Each structure stands twice: as structure tokens, then as C-alpha cells.
Amino acid sequence: MTNEQLAQRVADLEARVTALEGIAEQAVAEAGGVISYQGRLSAPELEWSIILPANRVLGLPDGPRIEVLAALGHPVRAKVVRLLAAQGARSAAELQAEAEVGSTGQLYHHLKPLTAAGLVEQDGRGRYRLRATALVPALVLLAAAADIAGQLKP
Incomplete structure (x- = not known):
């Protein structure tokens, strides 16, 4: 991986974190809290991230x-x-x-x-x-x- 590719990956990750923080802050303000979980596996290669307002989780059937x-x-x-x-x-x-x-x-x-x-x-x-x-x-x-x-x- 080149320095340029690494810098781009870091920039992409920073953008994702900023977006997730914004979603979380908005949800906290609107729903009194958030529930989140995430995971990254290597075999199979899989990445998963969920952020939900707490009141939505509590309101599901x-x-x-x-x-x-x-x-x-x-x-x-x-x-x-x-x-x-x-x-x-x-x-x-x-x-x-x-x-x-x-x-x-x-x-x-x-x-x-x-x-x-x-x-x-x-x-x-x-x-x-x-x-x-x-x-x-x-x-x-x-x-x-x-x-x-x-x-x-x-």
C-alpha cells in the first residue's frame, strides 16, 4: 500500500467516523440515547455497524x-x-x-x-x-x- 493510498484510507475512515458521530449525536438528542454495535471479521471478510435510537429498539414488536x-x-x-x-x-x-x-x-x-x-x-x-x-x-x-x-x- 502506498502512502497516498494509506492517506486516502485514513481520510475515508475519518469521514465515516464523523458521519457516525453526527448520527449518534442527533439520535441522542431526539431519542434519549442510542444503541450501537459493530463487528469486522476476516473470514469471511465482513464489516457490520448498526446505530439505532434507543426508543426505536424499545418500540419494536x-x-x-x-x-x-x-x-x-x-x-x-x-x-x-x-x-x-x-x-x-x-x-x-x-x-x-x-x-x-x-x-x-x-x-x-x-x-x-x-x-x-x-x-x-x-x-x-x-x-x-x-x-x-x-x-x-x-x-x-x-x-x-x-x-x-x-x-x-x-
Whole structure:
């Protein structure tokens, strides 16, 4: 990377930060606060950033988000999500073995709520993966739950 390219990247990042700060300041003034999360992954290369007014988050219907939380609310399902996040797409046989699920029927029983909630999808080759748009949010949910449980304290 040349010095000129590096300078341009820095300028672009500064512009993005300024824009995000403006959005956040406006939201704080209008909504009494903001909720935000972001993430950047290297494999797959993905960057995600969300900033929402707190009152908008609190005003959303509970049904869809409860479906997502319920889908993650079982140890086998949480393990499947962690496996897919860490290792990428897996076949049903690989998931069954790695998640230590007794039968294919039990695995499908756990995949059904994960797919219904929009966390997991099947690719064209019959392998299961986290939806690209669900990857960072799912990791944020796992991190937030670990924070609430006190697992992130030093």
C-alpha cells in the first residue's frame, strides 16, 4: 500500500467516523440515547455497524426478536451457531458429529428454529451456514449474553 493510498484510507475512515458521530449525536438528542454495535471479521471478510435510537429498539414488536432469542436458547443450538461462526458451512453429518447430537433427527429438530429465525440457511450444496447478515449480530448476541452472565469480567 502506498502512502497516498494509506492517506486516502485514513481520510475515508475519518469521514465515516464523523458521519457516525453526527448520527449518534442527533439520535441522542431526539431519542434519549442510542444503541450501537459493530463487528469486522476476516473470514469471511465482513464489516457490520448498526446505530439505532434507543426508543426505536424499545418500540419494536417482541415476536421476531423473541423467536431469535428462543432459537439460541438451547445449548445444542448455541453450539451449532458457534460452530458455524468459527468453521463456516458444514454438512448435516459434520454438524451432527461436531455438535455431539445423537441422531440426524435431533439435529434437524435444532436446525428448524435456527433456520426459521433467520440465523442459519442451507447453501446450494446442502451444507448449513450462518446467514451472512446474521453472522455479526449472532456473535454480538453471544457476546452480550456472556457479558450479562459475567463471563467477560477479568
